[in-house]
Amino acid sequence: DVQLLDSGGGLVQPGGSLRLSCAASGFTFIDFGMHWVRQAPGKGLEWVSSISGSGDDTYYADSVKGRFTISRENSKNVLYLQMNSLRAEDTALYYCARLDNNAFDIWGQGTMVTVSS
Amino acid sequence: QSVLTQPPSASGTPGQRVTVSCSGSTSNIGIKTVSWYQQLPGMAPKIIIYNTNRRPSGVPDRFSGSKSGTSASLAISGLQSEDGADYFCAAWDDSLDGYVFGTGTKVTVL
Numbered sequence: 188d189v190q191l192l193d194s195g196g197g198l199v200q201p202g203g204s205l206r207l208s209c210a211a212s213g214f215t216f217i218d219f220g221m222h223w224v225r226q227a228p229g230k231g232l233e234w235v236s237s238i239s240g241s242g243d244d245t246y247y248a249d250s251v252k253g254r255f256t257i258s259r260e261n262s263k264n265v266l267y268l269q270m271n272s273l274r275a276e277d278t279a280l281y282y283c284a285r286l287d288n289n290a291f292d293i294w295g296q297g298t299m300v301t302v303s304s
Numbered sequence: 305q306s307v308l309t310q311p312p313s314a315s316g317t318p319g320q321r322v323t324v325s326c327s328g329s330t331s332n333i334g335i336k337t338v339s340w341y342q343q344l345p346g347m348a349p350k351i352i353i354y355n356t357n358r359r360p361s362g363v364p365d366r367f368s369g370s371k372s373g374t375s376a377s378l379a380i381s382g383l384q385s386e387d388g389a390d391y392f393c394a395a396w397d398d399s400l401d402g403y404v405f406g407t408g409t410k411v412t413v414l
Binding site for chain 2: 222224231232233234237246247248249282287288289290291292294295296297
């Protein structure tokens with residue numbers, strides 16, 4: 188089965204850091220660009236970041252640029268999101284998603300990040 | 305921020321046809337393909353339309369997508385009770401160098 192499993196969320200103080208992970212299985216990981224999408228409680232979806240299959244190309248939403256870093260370890264089929272200088276407005280459910288045919292065809296179950304003192 | 309605008313809500317009775325619009329610009333919908341996602345409460349989004357008008361395997365053919373200029377639409381014909389959910393559109397934006405999502409539409413089956 189094609190599957191993404193998000194993990195690493197939790198409660199962190201403003202200014203703190205957290206690293207999210209997304210374990211992929213059931214497909215050839217290096218063949219696909221991967222993305223992080225977040226959803227604040229009761230709100231809509233917001234694209235956060237993306238990385239190409241090789242890891243050479245990365246993109247970020249303006250809201251996280253300079254604070255978040257996306258990376259991947261293709262030998263382990265894992266996607267990461269390093270989040271630094273966290274703010275209250277970063278509180279959200281974070282999903283990893285696979286991109287295929289210009290669409291997010293597979294989603295993880297989400298991992299919750301809460302930024303609060 | 306959401307760059308694609310959707311109506312907050314839409315509704316219909318079982319069997320009716322419901323349409324959800326998604327308004328963008330020349331840097332996204334005007335030049336890129338659109339995808340649509342269904343999100344049930346407490347669940348991750350699920351893809352229902354890709355490349356503007358293609359349905360993934362397993363998605364009922366009562367769901368269809370289209371685009372005209374800088375706007376896209378999702379149509380649900382023969383509305384069923386299980387179609388009650390939030391729906392989001394998405395597209396790549398060349399100006400922002402990133403994906404943008406719609407504001408979301410809650411579809412209610414009366």
